[in-house]
Every structure is written in C-alpha cells, then in structure tokens.
Amino acid sequence: MERHQAPIGVFGGTFDPIHFGHLRTGYELLHLLRLEEVRYLPCRLPPHRGVPVASAQARLEMVRAAVAGQPGLVVDDRELHRDGPSYSVDTLRDLRQDFPDRSLCLIVGMDAFLGFPDWSRWQEIFELAHVVVARRPGWTAPDMGELEAVLEQRQTTEVEDLHGAVSGRIYIHAVTQLEISSTAIRQMVSAGQEPRFLMPDETCEIIKRSGCYSGRITTEDTNR
C-alpha cells in the first residue's frame, strides 16, 4: 500500500515583519494536525492593503532567519517571483501542480477568514486546499454572512478529515493567543524602541541592521 503522506501547511502573510504570533500558530498546527511541514510564504503585494513597508527581500530574510533550524517550519518564496498582487488562489494552484496528490492546508487567522468573501475567486480555494482557521480562545462567531453556508457544508472537527482528502474542509482551532501585530512592531521600531521578545532575536537583529522600519511611519501605515 502507498505510504500516507501528511498534509502540507501553507501559511501566507505580509510578514512585515514576522513575529511570535505567526510562529507559535504555525508550530502548534504543525503538531496538532500532524502536518509534514508548515510553509511560510511572504507575499509580494498583498491584495487588500497598502504596499509593505519593508522590501520583499528584507521580509524574506526575516522569515528565513525566524524559521532557521526549526524542524518542520520552512520558507517558500514563490509569491515573490510572481508579478502583480499575490492572490492565494494562484499560489495554491501553483502548489497543487507541485503536489498533485497531497493534502494542502491553508492556514489563516480568523480576521483573514472573515474577509474571505473579498478574496479573489475565494470559492476555488476549497477545491485546492483545506482551510485551517486560527481563532482566539473565547472568541464567538460574529455574523458570518456568506461564510455561514460554507461553514455548514465544510466544517470539520476531525483532524483525520484533513488527512483523508486533499482539499475542501474547514477546520477551526483555538491557538494560544499572542496579542502581537506587525503594525504595532513597526510603530515601536519607528519610535526608537526594540521589538525584543516579540520575535526571534535573529529577526530583531535584521530590523536593527537594515533600518527597514526606522523611517517615519505614516498614518496610512499605522492604520492599515
């Protein structure tokens, strides 16, 4: 019999910069869902917000430094090689070509999941991958609107379902909540403070050395 291949976790984000909220979420899901690996994919141009403050190269370098030597956590830079906005559906289609028979689990925070109906060709995502939603403990569902019917049809609480099919299910899990955001980190650095203990030391060092958040951060940057 063919050996069962564990699912691959796909964690996209701007990572401007990456922090322990992103890392802890990936780590917990890696083990809980028995994933082969969690791939962090920094996007080139996020479709739903302004241009990132740090360059693609600096963001990639920070993600690489953050996961270096961490078993099961890896970097995938494919979105940085594609022109135009980084739509998840295109990324998943690309991954599906590389892994035709493998279960793929797109990992998103609850905030991102609630914005799904605004994502490009979002319904196609379920044909390409499962969706794993990281939610805050104690969080209760707001009005899900369009998502309600999708949840009813696709939600599962069984990890096995993510192994048994290659796409199509939604799994919601409460990860340890760390109230850290990239926006707050950029503001902190811009104000001359160090983001120590909010991210790995290696990532902190890159921020310091490159000065990527040292300029004045505009209101537009801080509000988004």
Ligand code: ATP
């Ligand atoms: P920003 O403050 O610039 O909006 P962010 O901290 O939300 O950034 P992103 O790179 O936009 O980081 O997020 C990538 C993914 O990580 C999204 O799915 C988001 O929901 C999730 N995420 C962000 N912060 C956390 C956190 N503290 N804990 C768990 N997941 C998070």
